[in-house]
Structures are given as structure tokens and as C-alpha cells.
Amino acid sequence: MTDDPWVPPVVLLAVDLVILTLRESRLHVLLVERGIDPYKGSLALPGGFLQHDGEDITAAAHRELSEEADLDVEALSLEQFGVYGEPGRDPRGRVVSVAYLAIAPRLPEPSAGTDAADAGWQSADSVLLGDLELAFDHRRIIADGVERARVKLEHSALATAFCGPTFTITDLQDVYEAVWGISLDPRNFYRKVQKTEGFIVPAGTARKAATGRPARLFRSGPCTVLRPPMTRPAEAASVKE
Structure with missing residues (x-):
């Protein structure tokens, strides 16, 4: 001792x-x-x-x-x-x-x-x-x-802060793809966004497109916590940097 x-x-x-x-x-x-x-x-x-x-x-x-x-x-x-x-x-x-x-x-x-x-x-x-x-x-x-x-x-409405006051679903998808580092299927992404209540709300106007129909505009909704969350594709979430 x-x-x-x-x-x-x-x-x-x-x-x-x-x-x-x-x-x-x-x-x-x-x-x-x-x-x-x-x-x-x-x-x-x-x-x-x-x-x-x-x-x-x-x-x-x-x-x-x-x-x-x-x-x-x-x-x-x-x-x-x-x-x-x-x-x-x-x-x-x-x-x-x-x-x-x-x-x-x-x-x-x-x-x-x-x-x-x-x-x-x-x-x-x-x-x-x-x-x-x-x-x-x-x-x-x-x-x-x-x-x-x-x-x-995945769990918050943070992505909308990177868009303008009004934005298209494609604009929002661009944010997710940039942060997640992956490409997303537009149809699946659209369905997920629309299924998450209070995430985005219609802005009542549309953005003119060079070709095709005008794109619908949205703005950030009242929810800050997303339920259900915008989960990443399983194969992307499992990748370790």
C-alpha cells in the first residue's frame, strides 16, 4: 500500500x-x-x-x-x-x-x-x-x-428551410438527395411527402415549366416533427461512410 x-x-x-x-x-x-x-x-x-x-x-x-x-x-x-x-x-x-x-x-x-x-x-x-x-x-x-x-x-422538417418560401416537390427532393448523398425515385418520394401530414401545404400557385404542365408549389407546413418520418431507403441507410 x-x-x-x-x-x-x-x-x-x-x-x-x-x-x-x-x-x-x-x-x-x-x-x-x-x-x-x-x-x-x-x-x-x-x-x-x-x-x-x-x-x-x-x-x-x-x-x-x-x-x-x-x-x-x-x-x-x-x-x-x-x-x-x-x-x-x-x-x-x-x-x-x-x-x-x-x-x-x-x-x-x-x-x-x-x-x-x-x-x-x-x-x-x-x-x-x-x-x-x-x-x-x-x-x-x-x-x-x-x-x-x-x-x-428523416425525423424533422429541416429540409424545407433549404428551399425558398415556396417550392416544388422536386426542389425538396433535391435537398434530401444532397444531404443523404443518394438518388431518390421521384414517385416514391412524392408519396412519402404527401403521406406525412403537416410537412408541406399547397401554396395555391404553380411554377411555369419549359415543357409539360406547370409544377405545383408548396410551402412549409406546421409540423416540425415528421410522423411518419421520411426514412431513407434501407440500402442507403446501411452504408457506412
């Missing part, structure tokens, strides 16, 4: 932010170019360490997003979706990171600040397929964040 007092391990707490948006009908993720070591010059998620013991974790996430990408944090709703703390994930020591997700339409071009040399939107597909080299374990965090966003589209 030893009478030596127990000394707690040194653990650093950080935040990482997965910010997603649609650009040119494709899902994009916000990445920064690290301006400091480790991984100087590599792409990474915006984020960083808590500044002091009294700083709230969510407040730190908002601060880092503002400092590293100069985005309006008030316009984003951050949702905590994961904690990452495997030994060796950061060469600076034992670092536990709390990950946050935000997915929002029409986000502007970011600008770098503090320890980020650059900031910009990158194709989520390029990240998930490994076409871009990322620092730390950020590809895994992004994959988890993208999957969380895909599930949100």
Missing part, C-alpha cells in the same frame, strides 16, 4: 464544430487551414480549447466559431452530438473534444482568424471519401456529424 495522494490525470477539454450547408446543390462542410502546429497547414474543423475553468462548453463553441471563421453565431443553432477522447488523438496530450453540429441554409463565405490561416466550404463527399487530408480524427467526427444531419432530415 502507498499513502501517496491520488493525482488526477491532466486532461484538456476542447470543442470541434461540424457546420454543414448546401452550396450548388451539394452538401458542404466548413473547414479551416491550421495556422499553428500540430498539423500546421492541414485542413481541420474549427474549434479549440476552453479558455478558462469558468467558460461554458457551448459558449466556447460559439466563441471558436466566431474567432476561427467569423460566422454569425447567433444565426446558428448548435447541437452537441458526440464526445471524442481516445488516447493519442492529439499529439499535445490527452484531449477530450465535445463535438457540435449545425446545419443551415445560405451560409456566407467564412473568413479566417486567430490560429486559422484560411477558412472555406469543402465538399462533404470529398471529405468522407478521403480525397482531402484532415488533421486529428476530424474525418471521423465529420462522418458522425453528417450521419446525424441525415437522421435529422
